[in-house]
Amino acid sequence: MVKGKRIRVLVAKPGLDGHDKGAKVVAQALRDAGMEVVYTGLHQTIDQIVNAAIQEDADVIGLSILSGAHVPLCEKLMRRLGEENLSHIMVVVGGVIPKRDVQKLRDMGIEGVFPGGTNFEEFIRFIRENVK
Amino acid sequence: MGGATYVKNERGEIEKVILQSGVKVKPVYGPEDLADLDYERDLGNPGEYPFTRGIHPGMYRMRPWTMRQYAGFGTPYETNERFKLLIAHGQTGLNVAFDLPTQLGLDSNDPLAEGEVGRVGMAVDTLRDFEIAFADIPLDKIGTGLTINAVASIILAMFQATAEKYGFALGKVSATPQNDILKEMVSRGNWIFPVGPSIRLIGDTIEYSAKVMPRTNPVSVCGYHIRESGCTPAQEIAYAFEIAMTYIDHVLQRGMDIDDFAPRISFNLDIFGNIFEQVGKFRAARRLWAKLLKERYKAKNPRSMWLRGLFGGGGGGLTKQQPLNNIVRGAYYALISALSGTQTMALCSYDEAYTIPTPQGAIISLRTMQILLEEMGLRDTVDPLGGSYYVESLTNQMEERITEEMEKVEKMGGMAHAVEMGYIQREVAKQAYLYEKALQEGEVHKVGVNIYSEGEDEEEVQLHEYKPAAAEAQISSLNEVRRTRDKRKVVSTLRDLEKAARKGENLMPYLLQSVRAYATMGEMTRVFKEVYGEFKEPSIF
Numbered sequence: 296m297v298k299g300k301r302i303r304v305l306v307a308k309p310g311l312d313g314h315d316k317g318a319k320v321v322a323q324a325l326r327d328a329g330m331e332v333v334y335t336g337l338h339q340t341i342d343q344i345v346n347a348a349i350q351e352d353a354d355v356i357g358l359s360i361l362s363g364a365h366v367p368l369c370e371k372l373m374r375r376l377g378e379e380n381l382s383h384i385m386v387v388v389g390g391v392i393p394k395r396d397v398q399k400l401r402d403m404g405i406e407g408v409f410p411g412g413t414n415f416e417e418f419i420r421f422i423r424e425n426v427k
Numbered sequence: 428m429g430g431a432t433y434v435k436n437e438r439g440e441i442e443k444v445i446l447q448s449g450v451k452v453k454p455v456y457g458p459e460d461l462a463d464l465d466y467e468r469d470l471g472n473p474g475e476y477p478f479t480r481g482i483h484p485g486m487y488r489m490r491p492w493t494m495r496q497y498a499g500f501g502t503p504y505e506t507n508e509r510f511k512l513l514i515a516h517g518q519t520g521l522n523v524a525f526d527l528p529t530q531l532g533l534d535s536n537d538p539l540a541e542g543e544v545g546r547v548g549m550a551v552d553t554l555r556d557f558e559i560a561f562a563d564i565p566l567d568k569i570g571t572g573l574t575i576n577a578v579a580s581i582i583l584a585m586f587q588a589t590a591e592k593y594g595f596a597l598g599k600v601s602a603t604p605q606n607d608i609l610k611e612m613v614s615r616g617n618w619i620f621p622v623g624p625s626i627r628l629i630g631d632t633i634e635y636s637a638k639v640m641p642r643t644n645p646v647s648v649c650g651y652h653i654r655e656s657g658c659t660p661a662q663e664i665a666y667a668f669e670i671a672m673t674y675i676d677h678v679l680q681r682g683m684d685i686d687d688f689a690p691r692i693s694f695n696l697d698i699f700g701n702i703f704e705q706v707g708k709f710r711a712a713r714r715l716w717a718k719l720l721k722e723r724y725k726a727k728n729p730r731s732m733w734l735r736g737l738f739g740g741g742g743g744g745l746t747k748q749q750p751l752n753n754i755v756r757g758a759y760y761a762l763i764s765a766l767s768g769t770q771t772m773a774l775c776s777y778d779e780a781y782t783i784p785t786p787q788g789a790i791i792s793l794r795t796m797q798i799l800l801e802e803m804g805l806r807d808t809v810d811p812l813g814g815s816y817y818v819e820s821l822t823n824q825m826e827e828r829i830t831e832e833m834e835k836v837e838k839m840g841g842m843a844h845a846v847e848m849g850y851i852q853r854e855v856a857k858q859a860y861l862y863e864k865a866l867q868e869g870e871v872h873k874v875g876v877n878i879y880s881e882g883e884d885e886e887e888v889q890l891h892e893y894k895p896a897a898a899e900a901q902i903s904s905l906n907e908v909r910r911t912r913d914k915r916k917v918v919s920t921l922r923d924l925e926k927a928a929r930k931g932e933n934l935m936p937y938l939l940q941s942v943r944a945y946a947t948m949g950e951m952t953r954v955f956k957e958v959y960g961e962f963k964e965p966s967i968f
Contacts, residue, residue: 311527311530311540311543312527312547313611313615313617316614316656319856320657320860337616363893364543367542391782410747412746412747412876415863415864416867
């Protein structure tokens with residue numbers, strides 16, 4: 296990450312789940328922490344999210360998933376990012392994520408998993424320290 | 428101390444208490460706080476205008492509240508089993524959960540539905556699924572809540588066709604589709620069509636059911652989800668009322684009389700929060716709704732003035748941490764609901780911060796309500812907190828706050844416009860952020876989260892398993908229906924539906940024809956998408 300450049304985060308809601316309170320709260324927290332934040336809105340396909348990440352030149356994609364479909368959705372996103380040579384983009388996931396799935400998500404290349412209720416400070420620091 | 432902001436002095440004593448809706452609580456209340464109270468004008472006996480104390484004279488002595496846990500997942504077969512389990516345990520109403528593809532009008536084999544079929548509710552593709560889910564359910568004795576919005580008109584047609592098929596008189600069955608699209612646009616996210624046509628479809632269901640299925644409650648206006656998305660309790664009621672009035676105004680333009688449909692409009696409101704603020708909220712809401720219907724809409728039938736509702740849920744108050752504490756929270760929330768004069772109660776289950784409720788979670792919620800009803804004296808007398816200096820004073824102040832929030836929406840040009848422009852969405856997101864910050868900074872206390880959080884942090888709950896096999900079974904059942912139905916009939920009924928939609932006719936009779944021909948959810952929704960287009964979410968950041 297170039298020093299002094301503002302981190303650009305794409306907050307995305309993949310799939311059909313309509314619960315976006317968490318996504319909107321996180322978007323506001325990241326913005327207050329000085330990052331540039333774009334929120335995709337609801338009902339996004341993985342392809343739409345990948346395109347938005349390219350358009351917005353995102354350093355980070357933050358997925359918010361509450362429907363329980365996090366494993367198939369994350370698999371698909373990581374595969375598409377690989378195909379587009381976008382593996383440098385850091386991917387983090389939040390929402391209703393059971394503990395037993397955390398390792399599964401990490402193994403796919405998801406760098407940070409932040410279940411609902413995580414402190415703002417924790418994921419803001421994580422992004423700052425790990426963004427490429 | 429959840430749900431309020433506290434300021435302490437140097438001795439650690441509480442100096443100031445500010446409730447979420449902005450009301451400042453005094454250390455003690457007395458007769459001077461109720462000096463202006465006029466019993467007849469402001470309270471009235473239960474069952475009498477303005478219904479502050481309740482809409483029925485005897486309330487729970489006459490009839491206990493209906494218990495209606497939200498249920499439904501996987502295939503219609505599995506959902507049917509869960510319905511029977513809940514009924515066998517004494518549940519008195521159904522509340523059907525649909526999966527996300529169904530809520531968004533997609534067939535189970537749609538590529539966008541992949542991984543979602545049967546996940547958060549039951550999958551419905553055709554009338555066949557309804558026939559299976561409601562087999563052996565006494566639809567004339569048990570009311571059915573249908574948590575469906577964008578495609579509520581289609582689901583209502585399926586419900587009617589099912590009731591007819593099983594031989595129930597349409598005058599006896601009672602469906603309560605949620606059918607509140609504006610709150611989907613503000614908070615729950617399951618919208619499809621633009622604001623105008625969506626409101627038209629709701630108008631169709633109101634007009635149609637008044638004539639054909641008069642015991643149906645065609646709209647259940649939800650402050651619930653908006654509150655869960657972050658707004659204050661006063662805003663919850665204000666937004667729900669503004670939404671309800673948007674639908675009412677639309678139906679009045681069709682030439683219906685207010686008393687022909689207002690009695691069947693009901694509400695779905697949240698019980699999460701400070702006990703007294705909540706009780707004050709519900710009592711204020713009942714009084715204000717009665718006044719609005721009488722004064723603004725000139726309703727004559729007292730039933731039009733009744734705020735009937737499901738006061739339930741409370742999901743926003745449950746925590747992932749120390750999940751068994753949620754059983755205790757659920758009991759307090761149920762108490763709020765009973766003290767507030769609800770008609771129907773439903774509780775989020777203790778495991779719901781993780782998962783679709785397990786059978787154990789759903790039964791504990793049901794038992795919580797039953798314990799309250801059978802053991803705690805909540806049936807003994809109506810509105811037991813009525814006359815309390817604090818509660819009456821709070822009821823007055825909540826009414827003022829709700830009125831202020833309603834005026835803000837009306838200044839924006841009404842709810843439909845405010846939602847199209849994203850004004851309400853922005854305000855709700857802001858409130859959610861402020862609350863979350865207050866929680867993280869410890870201004871608002873939450874046991875197991877920012878206070879008494881030591882100890883076991885491991886998950887203790889059993890998770891509801893998602894079965895991909897259920898999705899496969901659903902898709903093959905859909906394919907089977909497609910193979911065996913009369914294709915020409917499907918095509919011709921869909922063509923009639925499209926023509927009627929373009930002409931602006933009431934679409935319910937046409938939907939019924941398509942449903943009976945086993946047209947799929949996706950096919951009917953596609954017709955609407957072609958005629959109406961799709962909602963474009965306003966950008967709020």
